[in-house]
Amino acid sequence: MPEYVSDAHDPRLSDFTGLRDVELRKSMEAEQGLFVAEGEKVIRRAIGAGYPVRAVLTTERWLQSLADVLGDVTVYVVSEEVMHGVAGFQVHRGALASMERLPVPPVTEALERASRIVVLEDLVDHGNVGAIFRCAAALGVDAIVLSPRCADPLYRRSVKVSMGAVFAIPYARMDNWYDGLEQIRAAGFRTLALTPAQDATPMDTVEMSDRVALLLGSEGDGLSSRWLREADEQVCIPMSPTAMEAGVDSLNVVAAAAIACHGLMRGTSIHRGRRQP
Amino acid sequence: MPEYVSDAHDPRLSDFTGLRDVELRKSMEAEQGLFVAEGEKVIRRAIGAGYPVRAVLTTERWLQSLADVLGDVTVYVVSEEVMHGVAGFQVHRGALASMERLPVPPVTEALERASRIVVLEDLVDHGNVGAIFRCAAALGVDAIVLSPRCADPLYRRSVKVSMGAVFAIPYARMDNWYDGLEQIRAAGFRTLALTPAQDATPMDTVEMSDRVALLLGSEGDGLSSRWLREADEQVCIPMSPTAMEAGVDSLNVVAAAAIACHGLMRGTSIHRGRRQP
Known part of the structure; x- marks a missing residue:
């Protein structure tokens, strides 16, 4: 009308x-x-x-x-x-x-049938949140859990950058940050904390299990020391030592998230692709 | 002064x-x-x-x-x-x-000691070019070759988004698009054309060789049919069929480039990381 x-x-x-x-x-x-x-x-x-x-x-x-x-x-x-x-x-x-808006489910509900999830800690940039939703959805991640301070996936810019992927993947928001990770581990998820530290386990060689959660930290500071410590394993994306010496010592958070989400799908039917039954 | x-x-x-x-x-x-x-x-x-x-x-x-x-x-x-x-x-x-500006070397010179390279076809967005340079440099790609119409890596916005990575990785620009790929294949590079088509070979299972070139196409249309046809193999990043049905049918070009560049390093010492000698 x-x-x-x-x-x-x-x-x-x-x-x-x-x-x-x-x-x-x-x-x-x-x-x-x-x-x-x-x-x-x-x-x-x-x-x-x-x-x-x-x-x-x-x-x-x-x-x-x-x-x-x-x-x-x-x-x-x-x-x-x-x-x-x-x-x-x-x-x-x-x-x-x-x-x-529709009611956002409690974390436990979002995890119910999930085997690969991403957990975002304090990402405050709407564009980055939208871009990570787009990657995660496209690559087949089952659900996303947000820390209490994460930017809103339904904010106009998040929605736009995600190209609507925020509607395609279930998500939930933790009630509190302090115990948030424990709840995910209690649900049987092996938690992998992504860090730029190059002595962590390369994402492609980390041991996977039925339920795996990839933890991604904020744009500037990365994951909090609490989450890094609580995680089952710290994982990294191997970078060029030469580039690091030249000052190119990090990936942007969306590029890092894309590579890590792709790695997270290892061992699933999606990762093998249509050509490899 | x-x-x-x-x-x-x-x-x-x-x-x-x-x-x-x-x-x-x-x-x-x-x-x-x-x-x-x-x-x-x-x-x-x-x-x-x-x-x-x-x-x-x-x-x-x-x-x-x-x-x-x-x-x-x-x-x-x-x-x-x-x-x-x-x-x-x-x-x-x-x-x-x-x-x-310093003289940009001829393509042959940029390829001389390279074993993993990225070739960009007609990427016109300065921010995307800068972001891909940052990924490629950080992950250890040896050189980047640009098609004649690609955006300038030294334009202010490319430089800024790359965080200076445009200074850390050698690059060259093809004299002409038509024969450009042939020159790279003649230098002994196995050429992998990245496509969203899900019947292509998943990037993680493609056969690698001593010299491998990853071809990335423009933001909207992807690689030209000429380059897709000329490439030794078409490769893809496996995506979730469910997401594709819901309309999330592609990754943004930088996320796709990040995942593909990471895959390009497979078989190199960088990809194995410090923990895996």
Whole structure:
């Protein structure tokens, strides 16, 4: 149901205001239980994953692009100028949807049928969280557990960078950081702490088991000493000694996560690929 | 030698103008044989790699941070406001250096002592090129070959995203795309074309040899059909069929490059890590 709106400050558009104001959006989204998805593909994936749509904001040009999946959802149609005025940036493929959050399951529930999981400790960058969700989902990781301070996977930028992968992989958030890892170990997961320290076990040679959890630390400091100590094994990605001497002494967190997630799948049917039955 | 400058349009600062104007910088840097490095660490790495410094632009606050490596280079000292006025953005760690480009070696020379190389076909995003250089250098890849249309590794953003890794790994640019791959195969490299197609050989099971080249395609379209056809083998990173059905059907180019570069090092001493002699 299209409704034409000509004023960027129209109260009907309130779900979409302040999209570039991280602090405002954080409190507003938590309070109202909503999040924003951007672009046709990502909106389709969110709907496909069962998130109810509250409203859509789009321009005449993109009005038809989502028509087949929106049913009787209200679609606010605005000019390009008003769109830019509301969002504060060039909207990717001309559509924004505000959507209802669904309850996030408790950690134990997310782990129930999982054999390979990733645990993120205090990753605060929404783009990095989104990128790691995309890797983990694509490579076949079963679930992601977030420490209490990790950035929100449903924040607009996380959703966008993940290309909608945040809707494709189950995740849960720990109640508290201090005992969080113990809960995962108690569920029978062998915990591997990724560290840049080159005297750790190379990821490709570490012993795997039925249930394995890969622990990834924050952008700057890596994993906390508590988690490094509590983990069953510290693992690393072998790096070139020559490069390290030249000051190239680390991988960015997404590249490291990609390599480690790929390694995490070793021994599973996905890792062997279609050609190797 | 500090020179205090109070006007953002002072002609002495001309090396640093228009830093946000990609087209302007491309032609200007090619014409004058210069590039710009940003931030203390990256500038140090460029100097360490032998690139001569033309001039440095900084603020009083950061003036001393590079003093030990600059010798008699002219350092233009400006206020924060002028710095922002010249650069057009918040300069990372308060220092920019304009530096002389060095001759890029011919492809044959870059390959001489290499056993593991990466070949990039038409990657146009400077950030992606920088990120792949960082991965390749950190993981121990010996050299990178660029197709003629690939983005410039010494463009400011490539340098920055690479954290200076563009100075740590030899690279060369093909004279022409059409025969470029043949030259690499003639040098005895087994060529592996990375593709998302899941019926290709999984990267971890592909046969390696003394000299192996990993071919990575552009952000949108991947490798050209010519290169896919010419390569000795098409390789893939196995992905989750469930995720692919849910629309998560690819990895971003940097994540894919990271996993594939790691796989490329299989059979080398680096890949085995320090713990496995």
